[in-house]
Amino acid sequence: MKITFKLNGENVSIEVESYKRLIDMLREDFELTGTKEGCSIGECGACTVLMDGKAVNSCLVLAAQIDGAEILTIEGVNQGNNLSDLQRNFLTHGAVQCGFCTPGMILSSLALLNENPNPTVEEIEESIAGNLCRCTGYKQIIEAVKATAEMSNQKLRNQSA
Amino acid sequence: MKNFEYIQPGSLNAVSTLSKEKFVSSHLFAGGTDVLGLMKDNIISPDRLINLKNLPNMDKIVYKKGEGISIGTLVKISDIAENEDIMNHFTALAQAAGEVASPQLRNVGTLGGNICQRPRCWYFRGEFDCIRKGGGICYAYEGENKFHCIVGGGPCYIVHPSDTAVALTALNASIKIHSNGTMKEIPIREFFILPEDDPMKENILEPGEAITEIFIPELETGKKSAYIKLKERDVWDFMTVSIAAVADVSGSLINNVELAFGGTAPKPWYDENINKVFINSKISDLETNVKKIFNDSELLSKNKYKLQLIRNLTKRILNNFSA
Numbered sequence: 001m002k003i004t005f006k007l008n009g010e011n012v013s014i015e016v017e018s019y020k021r022l023i024d025m026l027r028e029d030f031e032l033t034g035t036k037e038g039c040s041i042g043e044c045g046a047c048t049v050l051m052d053g054k055a056v057n058s059c060l061v062l063a064a065q066i067d068g069a070e071i072l073t074i075e076g077v078n079q080g081n082n083l084s085d086l087q088r089n090f091l092t093h094g095a096v097q098c099g100f101c102t103p104g105m106i107l108s109s110l111a112l113l114n115e116n117p118n119p120t121v122e123e124i125e126e127s128i129a130g131n132l133c134r135c136t137g138y139k140q141i142i143e144a145v146k147a148t149a150e151m152s153n154q155k156l157r158n159q160s161a
Numbered sequence: 162m163k164n165f166e167y168i169q170p171g172s173l174n175a176v177s178t179l180s181k182e183k184f185v186s187s188h189l190f191a192g193g194t195d196v197l198g199l200m201k202d203n204i205i206s207p208d209r210l211i212n213l214k215n216l217p218n219m220d221k222i223v224y225k226k227g228e229g230i231s232i233g234t235l236v237k238i239s240d241i242a243e244n245e246d247i248m249n250h251f252t253a254l255a256q257a258a259g260e261v262a263s264p265q266l267r268n269v270g271t272l273g274g275n276i277c278q279r280p281r282c283w284y285f286r287g288e289f290d291c292i293r294k295g296g297g298i299c300y301a302y303e304g305e306n307k308f309h310c311i312v313g314g315g316p317c318y319i320v321h322p323s324d325t326a327v328a329l330t331a332l333n334a335s336i337k338i339h340s341n342g343t344m345k346e347i348p349i350r351e352f353f354i355l356p357e358d359d360p361m362k363e364n365i366l367e368p369g370e371a372i373t374e375i376f377i378p379e380l381e382t383g384k385k386s387a388y389i390k391l392k393e394r395d396v397w398d399f400m401t402v403s404i405a406a407v408a409d410v411s412g413s414l415i416n417n418v419e420l421a422f423g424g425t426a427p428k429p430w431y432d433e434n435i436n437k438v439f440i441n442s443k444i445s446d447l448e449t450n451v452k453k454i455f456n457d458s459e460l461l462s463k464n465k466y467k468l469q470l471i472r473n474l475t476k477r478i479l480n481n482f483s484a
Binding site for chain 1: 239
């Protein structure tokens with residue numbers, strides 16, 4: 001079946017088999033291998049992408065289900081050739097260690113920051129509750145998200161000053 | 162996964178016809194998070210998935226003060242957890258929805274799908290020819306039964322996994338079902354079934370039927386509701402045991418209460434006799450009164466701890482109402 005959707009800001013159309021999962025279509029057909037497959041059953045969150053702004057597990061969504069939707073993967077998070085503030089803060093805060101959970105972590109926290117520019121630590125914890133990290137112990141990730149929120153609020157204050 | 166046909170019909174009658182077609186095994190599909198898991202584990206292998214997402218008006222929440230709230234079957238779990246009318250007037254349901262799985266799964270999963278999800282029993286999900294899959298025995302009965310039921314079991318000993326179903330049972334919701342061209346409404350307390358009625362399904366839905374809406378009547382003045390879930394991990398886990406209560410508590414007196422229990426039985430457990438223990442009782446007598454409930458439990462070799470947990474949880478939720 002043919003589906004049409006927006007992928008990282010671009011309109012795309014593709015013929016997909018009914019049994020193809022979103023993650024397989026992203027990795028195999030669009031060669032966007034930043035999205036990782038961990039557990040395949042919706043527990044680890046490594047495959048997280050944003051669908052219409054909401055974090056979803058791309059291993060538990062059929063490609064056919066995203067017809068008409070807007071999908072954002074880690075490849076669409078950077079700004080041109082530059083890393084986004086969130087990505088850079090992940091690096092500077094030591095939130096990237098083995099890196100396997102990173103794309104999913106970034107997309108889950110991006111979904112939060114887009115909806116809530118001033119999250120509390122509890123809200124950050126809740127937003128990444130569906131993403132497992134076996135290296136960091138989560139603290140550095142939470143700090144990176146907090147720092148990003150503070151940076152963007154500082155930017156807003158500078159603009160209005 | 163084997164290949165299958167994927168259809169998005171635009172009407173309920175088309176859903177009925179498609180799902181009853183002879184020689185084609187069909188499965189209804191909404192968010193798909195449970196159905197895809199079942200297909201990956203080869204527990205079901207339908208020839209056809211019928212996605213309900215193009216059906217009109219099934220993703221709406223409509224609250225009418227004094228009457229109640231209607232929640233479409235396709236409403237996302239995350240939207241239920243964050244809906245102000247549900248948080249304010251049907252608190253137990255918002256709390257239960259907020260406890261479901263992870264943010265990613267709540268963003269995709271629907272209310273209809275949540276109450277129709279299949280059990281998590283590891284024998285059912287694993288490669289065992291168990292009674293729920295048409296086999297001869299329940300492997301949990303003499304096997305690893307730490308998470309299995311303490312009441313209502315036999316010949317299969319699953320627990321029902323849905324958080325929202327427990328809240329909806331306490332809230333006395335009703336389920337609106339499209340059945341081959343006509344609509345019917347079933348109280349949720351009659352929607353779920355026990356293994357003794359049919360060990361291969363968890364509810365009364367028949368092929369050709371689909372849930373369209375869940376309705377919760379407005380609570381009477383003075384009543385409030387709450388949901389508490391105990392799980393082994395802090396996040397993203399199914400219940401070990403859970404409880405939902407709709408109660409009218411003034412000071413230290415419980416005037417009225419309706420309780421529903423999760424993680425204890427093959428369906429959300431509701432028993433008028435349990436309510437009676439607490440109606441017109443004092444908060445200060447909870448310690449003695451909780452010992453009167455679940456005395457008829459059939460405890461298995463590894464789930465005895467659940468009895469103490471469920472009694473303590475009952476104490477905690479009723480105490481919270483008086484605080």
